[in-house]
Amino acid sequence: xxxxxxxxxxxxxQFGKPVTLSCSQTxxxxxxxxxxxxxxxxxxxxxxxxxxxxxxEADTPDNFQSRRPNTxxxxxxxxxxxxxxxxxxxxxxxxxxxxxPQHFGDGTRLSIL
Amino acid sequence: xxxxxxxxSMESNEExxxxxxxxxxxxxxxxxxxxxxQLPSQGPEYVIHGLTSNVNNRMASLAIAExxxxxxxxxxxxxxxxxxxxxxxxxxxEGAGSYQLTFGKGTKLSVIP
Numbered sequence: 001x002x003x004x005x006x007x008x009x010x011x012x013x014q015f016g017k018p019v020t021l022s023c024s025q026t027x028x029x030x031x032x033x034x035x036x037x038x039x040x041x042x043x044x045x046x047x048x049x050x051x052x053x054x055x056x057e058a059d060t061p062d063n064f065q066s067r068r069p070n071t072x073x074x075x076x077x078x079x080x081x082x083x084x085x086x087x088x089x090x091x092x093x094x095x096x097x098x099x100x101p102q103h104f105g106d107g108t109r110l111s112i113l
Numbered sequence: 114x115x116x117x118x119x120x121x122s123m124e125s126n127e128e129x130x131x132x133x134x135x136x137x138x139x140x141x142x143x144x145x146x147x148x149x150x151q152l153p154s155q156g157p158e159y160v161i162h163g164l165t166s167n168v169n170n171r172m173a174s175l176a177i178a179e180x181x182x183x184x185x186x187x188x189x190x191x192x193x194x195x196x197x198x199x200x201x202x203x204x205x206x207e208g209a210g211s212y213q214l215t216f217g218k219g220t221k222l223s224v225i226p
Contacts (some may be wrong), residue, residue: 103159104156
């Protein structure tokens, strides 16, 4: 089935040690999004790619960066994770930026030691 | 984005209909009403969306008030698998932020066997 796949489902890293989360999609969608969801909170958009065009949300910390080498893959890089970055990270796609539904992966739960 | 208000939690008995309300008194003419749900340990899942007319799909029905200041997501026959957090989200598809899904607190639906 076409879908949005996030690997790994669980990731543990050390305080300050860079970590990369990955997302792939078989939907051939133009737009890919990264959301952060902390415990008992709603998902919050960090940034999105429209094709190769990167769009950062105003309040996304500089510690968070992203790469999209091709249509199918998108990566979330956290340069120096702090304890406050422990969260579920959700990847989503949509066919355009308008009103089309977003399709989410099941997320990567990041723990910081 | 215009704001939505939902009850924090609701309960339903299995195999009974569920009506999940959402108030959006400041909705604009170009705001679509979207519903997503998030099952435990999964990413959000698109349920349904509409503008003015009531909408039906295989998952649910969306009833939109004539003045559009409120809407109701209807699950016709709740199953245990429907236990999730349900988010009502307004999306202005003509605005600069049309790509955004701004999640509120949502309604946590519990289904009692």
